[in-house]
Amino acid sequence: MQAKTFFFIRILTAIFLAMIVSVSITLGNFILPLVAMVTAIVFLWTTKKKVQAILEDELDYKIAGEASRLAVMIYAMLSAALGIYFIACRENNYIYEILGSVLCYSTCFLMILQSLIFKYLRNKNYQNIKNED
């Protein structure tokens, strides 16, 4: 399969998925989009294996790494600032305190998760280097 064909299949799957999600929102059914999403992921995963062309390489992985680092940094800074702002404004509405806490805790969770994954990957690479020696 050519890369272009896979690209069109991906777009069609996204359109189909969006249609299912909008229909299920109208119907009030929340199981249908979950099933559709899992099916789409499995379908795309199996289709991707049939593509002969190279879809991603080391440059993409490098850019993806940098993009993830930037995304985490921007999200952490924005949500922490917003969280603090909401907590400071808790006098106006009690919802603000909950919102602020959720934002601050989600930032903490994200940063802990990122550090854990970073540590795991670093140790894994270190272990690989040690085994090669």
Added chain:
Amino acid sequence: MKTKIKEYRARYNLTQEKLAQIVRVRRETILFVEQGKYVPSLKLAYDIARALKAKIEDIFFFEK
């Protein structure tokens, strides 16, 4: 970083697409490496050099 990928490709009549297929990367990656915009990993540099029947130091030049 400067490279001589273009010269070597011309010598062996290889297109960017063909070279990309041989070293199993996307054509854009070859383009960026060729223009010196992306410094490849040692493995990719080695693969490119091998595909162009040359040594790494004949193809890649680093300037301070």
